[in-house]
Amino acid sequence: MIDTISWITVYPEITLMVMACAILLIDLGVKSPLRGLTYVLTMLTLAVVAVAEAHLAVAGQTYYGFGNMVVSDAMGNWLKCFAAIAVMVSLVYARPYAAHRDMLRGGELFTLNMLALLGMFVMISSNNLLLTYMGLELLTLSSYALVALRRDNVAATEAAMKYFVLGAMASGFLLYGMSMLYGATGTLDITQLFKSISSGQVRPDVLVFGLVFIVAGLAFKLGVVPFHMWIPDVYQGAPTAVTLMIGGAPKLAAFAICIRLLVEGLRPLASDWQQMLMVLSVGSLLIGNLAAIAQTNLKRMLAFSTISQMGFVLLGLMSGVVQGDAVTFAANAYSSAMFYVVTYVLTTLATFGVILLLSREGFESEEISDFAGLNQRSPLYAAVMATCAFSLAGIPPMVGFYAKLSVLQALVVSGETIYLGMAVFAVLMSLIGAFYYLRLVKVMYFDEPITATTVNAPADVRVVLSINGALVLILGLAPGGLMALCAASVRQMLGM
Amino acid sequence: MGLLSLSIWVPIAFGVVLLAFGRDEQATAVRWVALIGALCSFLLTLPLYSQFDNTTAAMQFVENLPWIERFNVNYHLGLDGISFWFVPLTAFITVIVVIAGWEVITERVNQYMGAFLILSGLMIGVFSALDGMLFYVFFEATLIPMYLIIGIWGGPNKIYAAFKFFLYTLLGSLLMLVALIYLYTQSGGSFDLAKWHALPLGETAQTLLFFAFFAAFAVKVPMWPVHTWLPDVHVEAPTGGSAVLAAIMLKLGAYGFLRFSMPIAPDAAHTWGSLMVGLSLVAVVYVGLVAMVQQDMKKLVAYSSVAHMGFVTLGFFIFNDLGVSGGLVQMIAHGFVSGAMFLSIGVLYDRVHSREISSYGGVVNTMPKFAAFGLFFAMANCGLPGTAGFVGEWMVILGAVKFNFWVGFASASALIFGAAYTLWMFKRVYLGPVVNDDVKALTDINAREFLMLALLAIAVLAMGLYPKPFTDVMDVSVAELLKHVAISKLN
Numbered sequence: 007m008i009d010t011i012s013w014i015t016v017y018p019e020i021t022l023m024v025m026a027c028a029i030l031l032i033d034l035g036v037k038s039p040l041r042g043l044t045y046v047l048t049m050l051t052l053a054v055v056a057v058a059e060a061h062l063a064v065a066g067q068t069y070y071g072f073g074n075m076v077v078s079d080a081m082g083n084w085l086k087c088f089a090a091i092a093v094m095v096s097l098v099y100a101r102p103y104a105a106h107r108d109m110l111r112g113g114e115l116f117t118l119n120m121l122a123l124l125g126m127f128v129m130i131s132s133n134n135l136l137l138t139y140m141g142l143e144l145l146t147l148s149s150y151a152l153v154a155l156r157r158d159n160v161a162a163t164e165a166a167m168k169y170f171v172l173g174a175m176a177s178g179f180l181l182y183g184m185s186m187l188y189g190a191t192g193t194l195d196i197t198q199l200f201k202s203i204s205s206g207q208v209r210p211d212v213l214v215f216g217l218v219f220i221v222a223g224l225a226f227k228l229g230v231v232p233f234h235m236w237i238p239d240v241y242q243g244a245p246t247a248v249t250l251m252i253g254g255a256p257k258l259a260a261f262a263i264c265i266r267l268l269v270e271g272l273r274p275l276a277s278d279w280q281q282m283l284m285v286l287s288v289g290s291l292l293i294g295n296l297a298a299i300a301q302t303n304l305k306r307m308l309a310f311s312t313i314s315q316m317g318f319v320l321l322g323l324m325s326g327v328v329q330g331d332a333v334t335f336a337a338n339a340y341s342s343a344m345f346y347v348v349t350y351v352l353t354t355l356a357t358f359g360v361i362l363l364l365s366r367e368g369f370e371s372e373e374i375s376d377f378a379g380l381n382q383r384s385p386l387y388a389a390v391m392a393t394c395a396f397s398l399a400g401i402p403p404m405v406g407f408y409a410k411l412s413v414l415q416a417l418v419v420s421g422e423t424i425y426l427g428m429a430v431f432a433v434l435m436s437l438i439g440a441f442y443y444l445r446l447v448k449v450m451y452f453d454e455p456i457t458a459t460t461v462n463a464p465a466d467v468r469v470v471l472s473i474n475g476a477l478v479l480i481l482g483l484a485p486g487g488l489m490a491l492c493a494a495s496v497r498q499m500l501g502m
Numbered sequence: 503m504g505l506l507s508l509s510i511w512v513p514i515a516f517g518v519v520l521l522a523f524g525r526d527e528q529a530t531a532v533r534w535v536a537l538i539g540a541l542c543s544f545l546l547t548l549p550l551y552s553q554f555d556n557t558t559a560a561m562q563f564v565e566n567l568p569w570i571e572r573f574n575v576n577y578h579l580g581l582d583g584i585s586f587w588f589v590p591l592t593a594f595i596t597v598i599v600v601i602a603g604w605e606v607i608t609e610r611v612n613q614y615m616g617a618f619l620i621l622s623g624l625m626i627g628v629f630s631a632l633d634g635m636l637f638y639v640f641f642e643a644t645l646i647p648m649y650l651i652i653g654i655w656g657g658p659n660k661i662y663a664a665f666k667f668f669l670y671t672l673l674g675s676l677l678m679l680v681a682l683i684y685l686y687t688q689s690g691g692s693f694d695l696a697k698w699h700a701l702p703l704g705e706t707a708q709t710l711l712f713f714a715f716f717a718a719f720a721v722k723v724p725m726w727p728v729h730t731w732l733p734d735v736h737v738e739a740p741t742g743g744s745a746v747l748a749a750i751m752l753k754l755g756a757y758g759f760l761r762f763s764m765p766i767a768p769d770a771a772h773t774w775g776s777l778m779v780g781l782s783l784v785a786v787v788y789v790g791l792v793a794m795v796q797q798d799m800k801k802l803v804a805y806s807s808v809a810h811m812g813f814v815t816l817g818f819f820i821f822n823d824l825g826v827s828g829g830l831v832q833m834i835a836h837g838f839v840s841g842a843m844f845l846s847i848g849v850l851y852d853r854v855h856s857r858e859i860s861s862y863g864g865v866v867n868t869m870p871k872f873a874a875f876g877l878f879f880a881m882a883n884c885g886l887p888g889t890a891g892f893v894g895e896w897m898v899i900l901g902a903v904k905f906n907f908w909v910g911f912a913s914a915s916a917l918i919f920g921a922a923y924t925l926w927m928f929k930r931v932y933l934g935p936v937v938n939d940d941v942k943a944l945t946d947i948n949a950r951e952f953l954m955l956a957l958l959a960i961a962v963l964a965m966g967l968y969p970k971p972f973t974d975v976m977d978v979s980v981a982e983l984l985k986h987v988a989i990s991k992l993n
Contacts, residue, residue: 381654385613389521396646401672402639408570411635411679415573418683429683433676440672444649444665452653452661489572 008072015071015078018058018086019127025051026120033113040105044113048120049094055123056090059083066498070133074195077133080495081265081344085130085258092255092351093123098470099359100247102463106366107245109155118155119251122148126259130266135184135194138263142180142227145259146173149252153244165243172226172236180223186216187271196271203274214278220267221282227260230320231289234313238297241309246365246372249305250358253312254351261347264323265499269340276327283324284428290317291435298442305372307442308357311398314439315350319343321432322413328420333502335420341496342412345489349397349409349481356474357394360387363463363471374446379455386468387461388450390475397478399443400436405481410436412489505550506563506579509589510627513543513596517619523612533604536615540600543622544593554586556975559982561632569636573686575693578633583979584760584830587972588629588753591837594961595749596622599742601954602845606741606852607655614655617647618742628754634682634693637761641718641754642675648743648751655740663738670731674721681714685766699765702991712770715763722755725778725815726785729808736804737857741848744800748807749841753833756814760826760983764818768987771819778819783912785812790919794926799850799857802927803843806883809920810836816913817898821987825901826980831972832894835882835965839891842879842958846872849951850931854940859930863937868944873932875947875955880928882962884921890965893972 029051033044063083070077097119104110125148128141150173154166188194190212191202202208222233229237241249268279294314301307322343326336364371364380364387371377381388397404410432417429463471481488503511516539523532554562561580569577581589599618607614624647627640645668653664682693688707689697703711721728732752736744764771771778786809793805810832817829849872850865851857866873882889885896895917903910936942947955965972 381610381613385521401646402642407639407642411683412573414680415683415686418680419687421687426684429680430677433680437669437673437676441665441669444668447649448653448661448664451650452664484569486568486570486572489570493572 011069012071014062015069015076015131018055018062019124019131021058022051022055022120022124022127026117026124029113029120030117033117036113039110040101041110041113041116044116045097045101048097048116051120052090052094052097052123056087056094059087059090063087063495068498074197075134075137076131078131079499081499082130082262084491084495085262085344086127088348088351089123089126089130089255089258092258092355093119093251095355095359095470095474096247096250096254098466099250099355099362102467103247103362103365104245107156109245109247115152115155115247118148118152122152122251123255126255129259130262132266133196135187135196135199138266139177139181139184141259142263143177145256146177149248149256152248152251153240155248156245159245161243162245165240168236168243169240176223176226176233179219179226183216183219183221183223186212186219190216196266199271200273203272213275217272217275217278218282220272221279221286224260224264224267225286228257228264228316228319229313230286230316231293231313234290234293237313238306238309241312242303242306242372246305246358246362246370250355250362253308253358254355257316257347257351257354261319261344265340265344268323269326269336270499273327273332276332277330280324280327283320287317287320287324288428288431290314290320291432295435295438295442299438301442302374303372304361304374304377304446307374307446308354311439311442312354314435315346315398318410318413318432319346319350321428322346322416325416325420325425328422335416336500337493337497337502338419339416340500341489341493342409342416344492344496345412346409348488348492349405352474352481353394353397353406353478356390356471356478357398359467359471359474360391360394363387363467364461374449375456377446377449378453380450380461382455383457383459384461386472390471391450392447393475393478395443395446397482399440401440403479403482405478405485408482408485408489504563504565504579505546505553506581506589506630507565509543509546509550509593510579510623510630512546512623513539513593513619513626514623516540516542517616517623520612520616520619529608529611532612532615533600536600536619537597539619540593540597540622543619544590544597547590547593550581550586550589554581554975556583557978559583559979563630564632569633573635573693574691575635576633577636578694579630579636580632581630583976584983585629585757586975587830587834588750588757589626591834592622592625592629592750595746595837595841598841598845598954598957599745601950602745602848603740603742604950606848610654614651614742617651618746621647621651621746625750625754629757632695634685634695634698636693637695638675638679638682642672644751644754645671648747651743652735652739655743656738658738659734660738663735666731667735670721670728674718677714678718681711684711695761699986701766703767705769705992708767708770708991709773712763712767712774715758715767719755719758719763720781722758723752723811723815724755724808725781725812726789726808727781729785729789732808733801733804736807736844737798737800741844741851744844744848745841748803748844749837752807752811753837756811756818756829756833759815759818764987765983767991769990769992771987772821775819775821779816779909782812782816782819783909785809786816786913786916787919790916790923794919794923796923797859799847799859799927799931800844802859802923803840803847806843806920806923807836807840809916810840813895813898813913816909817894817901820901820905820909821984822901822904823977823980823984824897824904826984827973827976828894828897828901830894830976830980831897831969834972835890835894835962838958838961838965839879839882839889842875842955842962843883845954845958846876846879849947853944856940859927861938862931862941864933864935864941865944866932867936868941869946871952872947872955875959876928876932878959879962880924882966883924885917888963888966890962890969892966893969
C-alpha cells in the first residue's frame with residue numbers, strides 16, 4: 007500500500023519518467039531536422055516539473071515517503087527546480103549546435119537529458135544509500151551515452167571511454183564505501199545511519215575506512231583534485247552541447263549527495279571528513295588554477311576552472327562543524343556552499359552557451375583565440391561572456407563575488423586559525439584565477455577579430471542567453487533573495 | 503531616491519543606455535547623449551553643495567536601506583566633510599573627459615563613453631558608501647571599466663598595462679576583503695563603518711588590519727614602493743583614462759586611509775605612522791628625482807603624481823588638522839592639475855603621435871594659446887601661490903613642520919624637485935626654436951580643446967585664490983576624525 011504522502015514526494019519524478027518514455031515514442035514519428043515537436047514537449051515537461059518542484063519548495067514541508075526511502079524537503083526541491091531549469095537552458099543552447107552536427111537524427115539528446123535529470127532528482131531526494139547509488143548510475147549512464155552521441159567523432163568516443171572507465175571506478179569506490187557503512191551500522195537508511203553513528207556504539211575504524219571510500223567517490227563525481235583527471239578530457243572531448251549538460255545541472259546533484267551523505271548521514275564523523283575535504287580543496291584550488299593558465303583550449307580552461315571552483319564549494323562544506331560544534335556554524339556554512347553551487351551553474355550555462363553559439367557548422371569554436379575580437383562581431387555576446395568571466399573570477403558586482411564572499415565569510419566566522427589561513431590561501435588562488443579569466447576578456451575585447459562575420463542566433467537562444475547573462479549581473483546587484491532561500495532551506499534540512 | 507543615489511545611478515544609467523547604442527555610425531548621437539549624461543550628473547551634485555551643512559561632522563544625505571539581509575549588508579550612503587568634495591570633482595572630471603574624447607575617439611565610441619560614465623557613478627559610490635561591503639563592491643567594480651578602457655583604447659603595450667593594473671590592485675583589494683570579513687565577525691555581524699570605528703580591537707588585530715588595508719590603499723594611491731604599476735599604466739592608457747586615473751582613482755586609495763585604516767586601527771596607525779611618513783617622504787623626494795630623468799612626458803607626469811600623492815599620505819600620517827586638511831586639499835587640487843596635465847599631453851599626442859619630450863621643442867611658436875595653458879598648469883604643478891597646487895602643499899608642509907622640523911624641511915625641499923622637473927619639461931617642450939617639421943605643422947587648439955582646458959584652468963585658479971569653500975567643508979569633519987584617532991582602542 008502506498009500512501010498519499012509517498013505520492014506527494016515523488017510525483018514530479020513520476021511525471022518526468024512517464025514523459026521521458028512517452029517523448030521517446032512520440033519522437034519516432036517526428037521528421038523535422040530540428041525535432042520541433044520533441045523539443046517543445048520536452049520543454050513543457052521540464053517546465054511543469056520545475057514549477058511543481060518550486061511549488062513543493064515554497065510550501066516548505068519535509069516529507070519522508072516510501073518507508074523513509076525518499077525525502078522531499080525545501081533544499082532538495084529547490085535544487086531539483088534549479089536542475090530542471092538548468093537542463094532546459096542547456097537544451098535551448100544545445101539544439102541548433104546538435105542539429106548542425108547530425109546529433110538530432112533521433113530525439114535521444116532530449117530523452118537522455120530527461121533521464122539524466124531523473125537520475126539527479128533521485129540523487130537529490132534519496133534518503134537511502136542504495137537509492138542514492140541508483141540515481142547516480144542513472145545520471146552517469148545517461149551522461150556516458152550523451153558524450154558518445156557523435157559516435158563517428160574520435161575525440162567524443164575517446165572522451166566517452168575515459169568518462170565511462172573512470173566513472174565506473176568512482177561508482178565502485180562509492181559502493182564499496184557504502185557497503186562498509188552498511189557492515190558497520192546495519193542500515194542503508196541515511197537517517198538511521200546518523201542515529202547509529204551518533205550513539206557511539208559503532209566501531210570507528212570500519213566507519214572511517216568506509217568514509218575514505220565515500221569521500222573518494224564523491225570527489226570523483228565533483229571532479230576535485232586528485233580525482234580530477236577525467237574532467238578536462240571529457241569537457242574537451244565531448245560535443246560542446248553535452249559538455250554544457252554535464253558541466254551544469256549535475257553539479258547541483260553532486261552537491262546534494264555530498265550534503266545527504268556527509269552532513270545528514272555522517273556528521274558525527276565530521277572531524278574525519280573535514281580533514282579530507284581540506285586536502286582536496288587545497289589541491290583543487292592550486293592545481294585547478296595553475297593548470298588553467300596554461301590552456302589554449304577554452305573548454306579545457308573552463309574544465310580546470312571548474313576544478314578550482316569546486317574547491318571553493320568544498321571550503322564551504324568543510325567549515326560547518328567547528329571543534330565538535332555541529333550547530334552554531336552549520337547552516338551558514340552549508341548554505342554558502344549551496345549558494346556557490348547554484349550561482350556557479352548559472353554562470354557556467356552562459357559561458358558554454360556562448361561557446362555553442364559561436365560554433366558554426368563544421369567549425370568548433372573552442373580555442374581561446376577563436377574568441378578574438380568578439381566584441382566587434384557581437385557586443386552582446388561578448389558582454390555576456392565577459393560578465394560570466396568576471397563573475398567566475400569573483401569581481402563584484404557579479405554574483406560570483408557574493409558566492410566567494412559567503413564561503414570566505416563561513417571560513418572566517420568559525421574563528422579557527424587554520425580556516426583563516428585557508429581563507430587567505432583561497433583569496434590568493436582567486437588572484438591567480440583572475441589572470442586567466444581576464445585573458446578571456448582581453449581576447450574578446452582587445453584583440454582584432456579574425457573573421458568579420460557577425461554572430462547569428464535563433465531567437466530563443468538569443469533571448470535565453472541574454473536573460474542568463476543579465477541574471478549573473480542582476481543576482482549580483484540583489485543577491486539577498488537567493489541567499490535567503492539557500493539559508494532557509496539548509497536550516498530546514500538541518501532541522502533548525 | 504535621494505540626491506546622493508541619483509548622483510551615483512544617473513551616470514550609470516546613461517552609461518548603460520550608451521552601451522545599448524549601435525555601431526559607430528551613431529557616434530555623433532552617442533557623444534551628445536554622453537555629454538548630456540555627464541552634465542546631468544554634474545548638475546545633480548551642485549545641490550549637494552548648497553544643502554551641505556559644514557557645521558557638523560555628522561553624515562549628511564544619509565540613505566540607509568537593507569541590501570543583503572543575510573549578511574546584514576546595507577545600502578548605506580552618506581557624505582561628510584572628508585568625502586564631500588570628491589563627488590562633484592568626479593562628476594566634473596567626467597564632463598571634461600567626455601569633451602576630451604569628443605573627436606579623438608572614433609572607434610567604439612559608445613563603449614568608450616559608456617565606460618567612463620559607469621566608472622564615474624561607481625567612483626561616486628566609493629566616496630559615499632558607509633557600509634564596508636558596499637564600499638568594497640564599488641571599489642572593485644571600478645576595475646572593470648578601467649581595465650577595458652586601458653585595454654581597448656590604449657597604446658601599443660596596452661595589454662601588459664591592463665593586466666598589471668588589474669592584478670596589482672586586485673591583490674591589494676582581496677586582502678582588504680579578508681580584513682572586512684574579519685571586522686564583520688568581530689563586530690557581531692555588521693558591515694556598518696560607524697560601528698567599526700567604535701569597535702575595540704587588540705594590538706595584533708589592529709596591526710594585521712592596518713596592513714591588510716595598507717595593501718589595498720597603498721597600491722591604489724600608489725605609495726612607494728608599490729607604485730611601479732602607475733607609470734606603465736599611464737603610458738599605455740588613453741588620454742581620458744590617464745586623466746580619470748590620476749584625477750580620481752588614485753584618490754580612492756588615499757580616501758580609504760582616512761575612512762578605514764586610521765579610525766578603525768588608530769593605535770596601529772600611530773605605531774606605524776612613522777613608517778608611513780617615511781614612505782611618503784621617499785615618494786616625495788626619490789620619485790621626484792626619478793621624474794626628472796624621464797624621456798616620456800606621460801611617464802614624467804605619472805611620477806610627479808606619485809610624488810604629489812606622497813604629500814597627501816604625508817599629511818594624513820602626521821595626525822594634525824593642518825596635515826589632514828592639507829592632504830585633502832592636495833587631493834582635490836591634484837585632481838584638477840594632473841587631469842589638466844594629462845589632457846594637455848593628449849592634445850599634443852593627438853597631433854604628433856609622440857609623447858617623447860625630444861620630439862618637441864618650440865611648441866609656443868605654433869600653438870601660443872595652448873602654450874599659455876601649458877605654462878599655467880606647469881606652474882600649478884610646481885605649487886605656485888595663487889594656484890590650487892600651492893594651497894595643499896603649503897598646508898601639509900606647515901603641518902609637517904609642526905610635527906617634526908626635519909620632516910617639514912625634507913618635504914619642503916622636495917618642492918624644488920617638483921619645480922625642476924616640471925619647468926625643465928616645459929622648457930624642452932614649449933620654449934626655444936621650432937625643432938622639426940612636426941612641430942612646424944602644429945595647429946593651435948580648437949574651441950573644444952580650449953573649453954576643456956579653460957574649465958580646468960578656472961577651477962585651478964579659483965581654488966588657488968579662494969580655497970575657503972573647500973577647507974570650510976572639511977574642518978569640522980577633520981577635527982572630529984583626529985579626535986577619534988587620538989583615542990586609543992586598547993584597554
